[in-house]
Amino acid sequence: MKQYGHHKSLLAICLLFATSPSWGVNFDTSLLAGDSAKSDLTRFYEDQNMPAGIQEMDIYVNDDWKGRYPFTFTGDDKKIYLEQKEAMLLGVSLPKLDTEQYDYSLEQIVQGGSYSVDVSTLSIKLSVPQSFVLRTQVGYVPPEFWDSGVPAMIFSYNTTYYKTKNKNGAKLSSDDFYSGLESGLNIGSWQFRDNSTVRKYSGEQLKWQNNTRYIRKSLPMQKSNLLVGDFYTQGNLFDSMRIRGVSLASDINMRPSSQQGFAPIVRGVAQTNALIKVLQNGSVIYQESVPPGQFTLDNIQPTGSAGDLLVIVQEANGQEQSFTVPFSAVPGMLKEGVSNYALFAGKVNQDGGNYTPSFVQGTFEYGFNNLITGYIGTIASENYRAYLVGSGWNLPIGAVSVDITHADTQLLNDSQHGQSMRVSYSKFLDTTATNFTLAAYRYSTKGYYSFNDSIHAHDGYRSYQESIDLYKKNQKNNQETPAVDLNTWDSMRGARPKNTFTINLNQRLPESWGTFYVSGSQRDYWATIPATREYQLGYANSYAQMSYSLSASRVRDGQGKEENRYYLSLSLPMSLFDNNIWVSSGFTATDSGYQQSTLSLSGTALEANRLNYAFSGSNQQNGQNMASANVTYRANISTLGASLSESNDYRQTGLSARGSLVAIPWNVLMSNEVGSTMTIVKAPKAEGLMINGDQSIVTNSEGLALVPYATPYRKNAITVTNTEETQGAEVIGNIANSAPLEGAVSVVNFKTDTRKNWVSRALFFDNKALPFGSEILSIDGESIGYVGQSSVLYLKAENFPKKVVVQLANGSCTINELTENLDSSPAICQ
CATH class of the missing domain: 3.10.20.410 (PapC, N-terminal domain)
Incomplete structure (x- = not known):
């Protein structure tokens, strides 16, 4: 095989010289020694057309x-x-x-x-x-060419197990198991999706909870989606809520826009191997285990485009802290003549609620010109009406939207009427590099109820009425029963906000002064509830190779007490056995003083950086010490994680796994990441091909691989590369494209050459060697090889060819009885 490789290299060098632009139009075959000058090399001439x-x-x-x-x-x-x-x-x-x-x-x-x-x-x-x-935007593909994919069943999972055990006292332990599951079925452009969670706490039964379950039909030419089932309404104009019904709405992702909407980034600090839970509207939408230090969660997908995120940091010792990340999207500016709409009809289906009124909701946005975008909306239900009108302005100082909502709410023996005014602002200031992702102010009058408020109010009354009925039933005497107190059953009356202000700002400072960010919110209410204030401040920069950051945040502990927390971190990159590592230290303090200092080592290892690890030790308040380890390994079929921490008072252990599975006709494929829109690479019989430079995604023995990510409605380039494990068929071309619908499972086909390599030997009838470089054809005229040195024939065909034709400069000769063994007598070309 080594000799064969040398022959191929020599031939490639010769052919390179033959086609180099610095040479003449035709290759002078007299430069070849001996009978090689008789070779027919016209197929390599520069002015030659591409062969058919x-x-x-x-x-x-x-x-x-x-x-x-x-x-x-x-x-x-x-x-x-x-x-x-x-x-x-x-x-x-x-x-x-x-x-x-x-x-x-x-x-x-x-x-x-x-x-x-x-x-x-x-x-x-x-x-x-x-x-x-x-x-159009770079990468955008017209709707008529979006790929709906192949029939497929999909299943994605993100599972964590978190356990803590106290060493002191009763030595109690607690367990927390969570698994986010998404399953579905694709048939043409119809898609069924089920998004659910499975959870189990210590001392409780395993609980399954469905978040969404619906059928989706994409309507590319209308740039819209049809949904039927359980899902969340859009929340750009009205509050998002879970409903059971039908929806027909525009999909902004189908448009050629570089802005795909706003999604919040969650930042915080963990003191130990902590469990991070992100809740929206009371439901856990994301959960992840993180090592000690600062963490950033930038892949959270909220269930709607409004509804603040409650972040709970559960430390290994059982302590909890929480903070709120404000989240509400500014109504988007639209180009002239562009419109968006959303229609919903069904019943409210909120978790834990007994009041499920039927309702209809509609919104419409339209771009009048480059300056003004107008929008309107309405909600109509059994005991609720709301009307919204507003406008967005594309001003030199930024995008500003102003709207007002009027609501009529029918409660028990009472009617409430009120208004809510909102002003929102978004801008990136080039001159100062200031990015106002979102700044918003809302004022609500005392009689204003949002649709969610009215539902909670009715639920509160029903709960209170049930308690009254139970009280009457248990009374032995005809004693006076308590009257229905509006402030008692209408819990929303006191909790409804009066003023709300939210801001998200990122400021890049001049020259090398670093970056500053702030996010926060402040609310006061119509009752005696104290005003709440949530904020996060941060500053980051680097000096030489060292990076550092400072942050401050207001958090709430498990008892609802608020305090300010401060954090300082330093990080220095290093190298160990040609792998990158980072040595980091952190210092945490609160209003009451010192809390914790940490020293950690983190990095990557193994081929393609499959292994991520973090080891740390810390000194805590009151002299407590803690050591921890956190590792993640990206296998080909799943990403696995484990964590362990130990202190004088407790021991924490954790496990995690995430990945996807796709079943298509006659094949089942797995990947190591959670995916929704996915691509299957098909290169028949080509095993061991690496996809998109990721060594954890390679083709199997059938030439198939699952890529768990794709950008819907855009051109996705898929590349394949040979590895040391590549074997089987030879792939023809190394790049292909797809433009899938959202949620589709597309198949990208690569052509492969499944022919086998054969080596033989032949001579002229006078025992002279055949000319080096001569092309060899099958009896059907297909090019199947060439003549190498010492008259060795290098062939490529499905089956060994007994009869071949050798092209010469002045004609051709035919070999009628070719042999497979080089040690056998050479065949004769005549």
Whole structure:
């Protein structure tokens, strides 16, 4: 095999010289020694056209690279074709094809422009008139070419197990098991999805809870989605809530926009191996175990676009702290003539509620011009009416929206009427590098109830009425029963906010002065409830290779007591056995003084950085010491994690796993990440190919691999690369594209050459060697190999060819009885 490799290298060098642009148009075969000058090397001449067949080529449109696509060459420069689905990805407005035509020719694509084929670089350059170039966002694909994928069943999981055990006293232990599960079925453009959680606390039964369960139908041409089932309403104008019903609404992700909406980033500090729970509207939407120190959660997907996030940090010793991350989206500015709409009809289906009124809700947004966007909305229910009108302004000082909502609420023997006014602001100031992600102020009158408020109020009354009925039933004497007190059963009367202010700001300071951020909210209420204030302040910078940060936040402990917490961290990168490691230290203090100092070592190891680890030790208040370890390993089929911490008072252990599973006809595939829109790579019989440079995603023995991520409605480039474990068929081309619908499981096909390699030997009838470099053809005229040194034949075919033709400079010769063994007598070419 080594000799075979040397022959291939020598031939490649010769052919490189033969086609180098610095040489003449034709290769002078007299430069070859001996009978090699008789070789027919015209197929390697520079001015030679691409041979007929399919060839992967890089394509450029007005010098902008668009990817690599398979072109069909016919031997005629004027008849080069590209499949319709591939041509639509070039960003060119194309003419309609004839009924019986399925491929575009290059002449049809350039539409009066020009094109050139560069054989030496395997590239095609198109010059297309600007009037035919689509003015869309980079990577955007027109809706008519979105891929609905193949029939598939999907299952994703994110599971954590967290246990603590006290060493003192009764030596009590507590367990917390959580698993976020998403399952679904795809048939064409119809999708079924079920998002549920399984939880178990110490001393409680295993509890399953469904979050959403619905059928979705994408409507690409309308840039909308149809939903039927249990899901959350949009919350950009009204509060988001869980309903059981039907929805027809625009999907902003289907539009060619670089802004896909606002999602909050959760930052905080953990003192131990802590369990982080993120709740929205009372439901846990995310949970993760983190090592000691600062943490950042930037992959949280809220259930709606409004509703503050409550973050609970459960330390290994059982202590809890909490803080709120404000979250409500500014109504988006729309371009002139662009509209968004959302229609909902059904019944409220909130967790833990008994009052489930039917309702309808509608919103509409429209861009009048580049300055003004208007929006309206309404909610109509059994005992509730609300009407909203507002406008967004694209001003030089930023995007500002102002709206007012009027609500009529019918309660028991009482009617309430009120208004809520809101002003929102968002802006990135180039001159100062200030990014106001969101700044909003809302004032609500005393009689204003949101739809959620009215539902809670009715639920409160029903609960109180049930207690009254029970009290009457248990009374032996006809004693006077307590009257229904409005302030008693209407818990929302006292808890409804009067003024609310929220802000998220990121400020990049001049030169090398670092970055400053602040997020927070302040609320006061219509009753005697004290005003609440939540905030996070932070500053980060670096000096030489060392980075450092300072932060301050207001948190609540498990008893509801608020305190200010301060944190300082330092981090220094180093190298160990060619792997990156970070040495970090942290210091935590509160209003009451010193809390904890920590020293940690973290890094990556193994091939492709599959292993992430963090080891730390800390000194805590009152002289307590703690040591901890946290590791995560990315296997091919799942990402596994473990944590352990030990102190004088407790021991904590934890386990985690996440991944996805997809079943398509006759195959089941797994990946190590949670995915919703996924891609299956199909390269028949090519085993061990690495996908997108990720060594944890490789093709199996059938040439299949599951990529758990894809951007819906955009062009996704998938690349394959050989590894040391690559075997089987040879892949033809290394890049392909897909543009899937959201939630689709797309299949990207790579062509492979499944032919086997064969080696033989042949001579002329006078025992002279065949010319080096001569092309070998099958009896059907297909090129299947070449002649190497010492008249050795290198062949590639499904089955060993007994009869072949050798192309010579002045004709050809035929071998009728080829042998497979080099040690056998050489065949004769005549």
